[in-house]
Amino acid sequence: MTGKPVRLVDIAREAGVSLGAASQVMNGTGRIGQATQRRVLEAAERLGYRPNALARSIASGRSRTIAILAENASGQFCMPVLVGLNRALSGANLTSILYDAAHDDDLRAAHLREIQGRQAEGVVVIGEGPDVPASQIPHEVAGLTVYAFARPPGDGGVSVVPDNEQGGRLAAEHLQGLGRRTLVHVTAQAGLQAVTDRATGFVRGAEAAGSEVRVLYGGFDRRWGYEAADRILAEAPGTDAVFAGNDQIAVGLAAQLHARGVRIPQDVAIIGFDNVAGIEGDLDPFLTSVDPALTAVGTRAAQVVVDTLSGSAAAPASAVVPCWLAVGRSTVGGPADGRDHVLEELLLH
Amino acid sequence: MTGKPVRLVDIAREAGVSLGAASQVMNGTGRIGQATQRRVLEAAERLGYRPNALARSIASGRSRTIAILAENASGQFCMPVLVGLNRALSGANLTSILYDAAHDDDLRAAHLREIQGRQAEGVVVIGEGPDVPASQIPHEVAGLTVYAFARPPGDGGVSVVPDNEQGGRLAAEHLQGLGRRTLVHVTAQAGLQAVTDRATGFVRGAEAAGSEVRVLYGGFDRRWGYEAADRILAEAPGTDAVFAGNDQIAVGLAAQLHARGVRIPQDVAIIGFDNVAGIEGDLDPFLTSVDPALTAVGTRAAQVVVDTLSGSAAAPASAVVPCWLAVGRSTVGGPADGRDHVLEELLLH
DNA sequence: CTGAAAGCGCTTACAG
DNA sequence: CTGAAAGCGCTTACAG
Numbered sequence: 001m002t003g004k005p006v007r008l009v010d011i012a013r014e015a016g017v018s019l020g021a022a023s024q025v026m027n028g029t030g031r032i033g034q035a036t037q038r039r040v041l042e043a044a045e046r047l048g049y050r051p052n053a054l055a056r057s058i059a060s061g062r063s064r065t066i067a068i069l070a071e072n073a074s075g076q077f078c079m080p081v082l083v084g085l086n087r088a089l090s091g092a093n094l095t096s097i098l099y100d101a102a103h104d105d106d107l108r109a110a111h112l113r114e115i116q117g118r119q120a121e122g123v124v125v126i127g128e129g130p131d132v133p134a135s136q137i138p139h140e141v142a143g144l145t146v147y148a149f150a151r152p153p154g155d156g157g158v159s160v161v162p163d164n165e166q167g168g169r170l171a172a173e174h175l176q177g178l179g180r181r182t183l184v185h186v187t188a189q190a191g192l193q194a195v196t197d198r199a200t201g202f203v204r205g206a207e208a209a210g211s212e213v214r215v216l217y218g219g220f221d222r223r224w225g226y227e228a229a230d231r232i233l234a235e236a237p238g239t240d241a242v243f244a245g246n247d248q249i250a251v252g253l254a255a256q257l258h259a260r261g262v263r264i265p266q267d268v269a270i271i272g273f274d275n276v277a278g279i280e281g282d283l284d285p286f287l288t289s290v291d292p293a294l295t296a297v298g299t300r301a302a303q304v305v306v307d308t309l310s311g312s313a314a315a316p317a318s319a320v321v322p323c324w325l326a327v328g329r330s331t332v333g334g335p336a337d338g339r340d341h342v343l344e345e346l347l348l349h
Numbered sequence: 350m351t352g353k354p355v356r357l358v359d360i361a362r363e364a365g366v367s368l369g370a371a372s373q374v375m376n377g378t379g380r381i382g383q384a385t386q387r388r389v390l391e392a393a394e395r396l397g398y399r400p401n402a403l404a405r406s407i408a409s410g411r412s413r414t415i416a417i418l419a420e421n422a423s424g425q426f427c428m429p430v431l432v433g434l435n436r437a438l439s440g441a442n443l444t445s446i447l448y449d450a451a452h453d454d455d456l457r458a459a460h461l462r463e464i465q466g467r468q469a470e471g472v473v474v475i476g477e478g479p480d481v482p483a484s485q486i487p488h489e490v491a492g493l494t495v496y497a498f499a500r501p502p503g504d505g506g507v508s509v510v511p512d513n514e515q516g517g518r519l520a521a522e523h524l525q526g527l528g529r530r531t532l533v534h535v536t537a538q539a540g541l542q543a544v545t546d547r548a549t550g551f552v553r554g555a556e557a558a559g560s561e562v563r564v565l566y567g568g569f570d571r572r573w574g575y576e577a578a579d580r581i582l583a584e585a586p587g588t589d590a591v592f593a594g595n596d597q598i599a600v601g602l603a604a605q606l607h608a609r610g611v612r613i614p615q616d617v618a619i620i621g622f623d624n625v626a627g628i629e630g631d632l633d634p635f636l637t638s639v640d641p642a643l644t645a646v647g648t649r650a651a652q653v654v655v656d657t658l659s660g661s662a663a664a665p666a667s668a669v670v671p672c673w674l675a676v677g678r679s680t681v682g683g684p685a686d687g688r689d690h691v692l693e694e695l696l697l698h
Numbered sequence: 699c700t701g702a703a704a705g706c707g708c709t710t711a712c713a714g
Numbered sequence: 715c716t717g718a719a720a721g722c723g724c725t726t727a728c729a730g
Binding site for chain 3: 401
C-alpha cells in the first residue's frame with residue numbers, strides 16, 4: 001500500500017495551470033503553448049503521474065476495453081488465438097478483460113452481464129472452429145462482436161477463421177513438389193465445413209497438377225487412421241502420399257503403415273492438419289502438418305475490432321487467414337541417424 | 350448500437366425513490382423498507398438495468414479488477430494456470446484483465462503502467478516454474494502481488510507452486526504399490542529446485558518402503574532419455590522401474606528401452622512428470638505421469654487474492670499445491686489388443 | 699491560447 | 715427508514 005496516488009489536479013497545481021489545461025496536455029488535444037506543455041509533462045514525470053483509466057473512461061465515454069469471451073478456454077486451440085488477440089489489442093492500447101464460458105450457459109449469461117456493466121466497446125468470442133456454432137451475443141452487451149475461430153450463430157456475424165481450403169491446397173502443392181502423384185485424402189465426416197473445405201482445396205490443388213485423389217471419409221480420431229491405412233494398402237497399393245484431415249488421423253495412419261512395413265516418407269509421405277506439435281513448441285517435428293495459424297487468426301480479429309472502433313473501416317467484415325505448412329520428417333525425411341523416427345513420434349500420447 | 354443505457358437515476362425515478370435509496374437497494378447496504386426494495390428491484394428488472402461498473406469503481410474506490418500478468422503466455426504451462434485463476438477470480442466477482450509480457454522488459458513496463466492506471470487491486474504473475482525468477486512488481490502498481498507457478502523475485506514474495514517433492518513421493522508410492530523394487534530416477538541438472546524437490550520426494554518415498562534408488566542427472570530433453578536408457582541397461586540391468594524428471598525424458602527412455610527389446614511396463618515401468626498428454630486432453634494416455642495440478646495452482650492463487658482483499662486472511666501467505674498421478678499404460682499396462690503401444694505413443698512429436 | 703464550470707454514473711456519509 | 719448533497723478523477727464544451 002502506497003500513499004494517495006497522484007491525481008491530475010496535483011499535476012496542474014505543480015505546473016501552475018488549470019485542470020482543463022493539464023488534461024489537454026496529457027491527451028495531446030486542444031492547442032496548448034509549448035512552454036506550458038513542457039511544464040505539465042515535467043510535473044507529471046516528476047510526480048510519477050498515472051492517469052486513472054476508470055475516471056478517464058467514465059468522463060470520455062470510451063472504456064478502451066474489449067471483452068474476450070472464450071467458449072471453452074481449456075480447449076486445445078484457444079490459447080494461440082488468445083495470445084494473438086491479446087497482443088494485438090494491447091498494442092492498440094485496448095485492455096482485454098477475460099471470460100471463460102466453459103460451455104456453461106448460465107456462466108456465459110453472467111459473463112455477458114458483467115461485460116455490459118464493464119462498458120466493453122466490443123467482444124471477441126473465441127470459439128471452437130467452423131463446425132461448432134458459437135453463442136449469440138445480444139446487441140445490448142456491446143456495439144461490436146467478432147467471432148474468432150468460430151462459426152457465428154444464426155444469420156451473419158463477423159468472423160475470422162483459418163482458410164481451410166487454402167490449407168488443403170498447400171498440402172497438395174507440397175506433395176506435388178516432392179514428386180508424389182498417387183494421393184489419398186483421409187478425413188472425417190463429409191458433412192463438416194472444415195472437412196469439406198480442406199478436401200476441396202486438396203483435390204483442386206492435386207487436379208491442377210494432373211494428379212487424381214481418392215478421398216476416404218471417417219472420423220477425426222486415430223482409430224480411423226489405422227483402418228484407413230489398411231484400406232489404402234488393400235485398395236490403392238500404389239499410393240505414395242496421404243493427406244490426413246487432422247493430426248490424430250495422421251498419427252494413426254503413420255503407426256499402422258509403419259507396422260505394415262511401409263517406410264515413411266520413402267514409400268508414403270504423410271501430412272496432417274492442426275500442427276499440434278507446433279502448439280507444443282516442438283522444433284523438429286516428425287509430422288508435416290498444415291498449421292491453421294491460430295495466433296494470426298487472433299491478431300486479425302483484433303485488427304477488425306481496432307479498425308471498426310477507429311472508424312477506419314466502415315463496417316466490420318469477416319476475414320479468412322491463410323494457413324502455413326510446418327514441414328517435418330513425415331514428408332521430407334530426416335537425418336539417417338539410425339533412430340526409428342516413426343516410433344519416436346508415438347510416445348507422448 | 351442500442352439507445353442510451355439505463356442508469357440508476359432512471360430506476361430511482363421509475364420506482365419513485367431517491368438516487369441514494371436506489372443505490373443502497375442495488376448494493377444490499379443500508380436499511381431500506383421491504384416494499385421500497387421490491388419496487389426498486391422490479392424497476393431495475395423491468396428496465397434491464399446494468400450498473401455501470403466503472404462509475405461504481407470510481408465512486409467506491411474499489412475496482413474489483415485483478416491484473417493477470419503472464420511472463421510468457423505462449424508457454425506450454427501458462428494456459429492451465431490461467432484457466433484456474435480466471436475461473437476462481439470470476440467466481441469471486443473479480444474481473445481479470447490480461448497482459449502478456451512475452452519475455453519483453455519494455456512490454457512488461459508498459460503493462461505495469463496500464464495495470465496501475467486501471468486501478469487493479471492486485472496482480473497475479475503467471476511465471477514459468479520455480480527455476481525461472483519472475484519479474485518484480487513495484488508496490489505502487491498494486492497493493493497485492495501473488496506469483497503463480499513462479500519463483501518470486503528477490504526477497505520474499507507470495508507464491509503458489511506445485512508440490513514437487515510430494516509429486517516425487519507419489520511416483521515412488523505408485524511403483525511400490527506395483528511391486529517394483531529396483532528404482533532409478535532419471536532427471537535433469539542437479540542445481541534446479543524442481544529437480545531437487547522431485548528427487549528428494551522420490552528417494553524418500555522409496556526408502557521409506559525399503560527400496561534403494563539410483564539417481565542419474567542430465568537434462569530435461571529426450572536425448573538424455575536415450576542415453577540414460579543405455580546406461581541403465583549397462584550399469585543397472587535389474588532395474589524394474591524408472592521415474593523420469595519430466596515427460597520428455599520419459600519418452601526418450603521408453604523409446605530407447607523399447608528399441609532394445611525391453612517391454613514396458615512388464616520389464617520396466619516408466620513414470621514421467623508434467624502430464625503433457627493430460628494438458629492436451631488425452632483420455633487414454635500411454636505415459637503414467639505426475640500432474641503438477643496447474644489449474645489448481647491458478648485456483649489457489651486466486652484464493653490468496655480473494656482472501657487477502659476480503660480481509661479474511663491477515664497477510665497473504667505462500668502455498669504449495671499437491672500433485673496427482675495420471676495413470677497410463679507405461680506402469681499398469683493396457684489391453685492386449687495386439688497394438689504396439691510404445692510405437693503408438695511416439696508419433697505426434 | 700487558457701481557465702472556470704458542468705457533467706460522466708455511481709457511492710457514501712449526514713441530516714432528518 | 716429515507717433523501718439531498720458532496721465527492722470519486724477525469725473530459726469537454728464554452729467563455730474569455
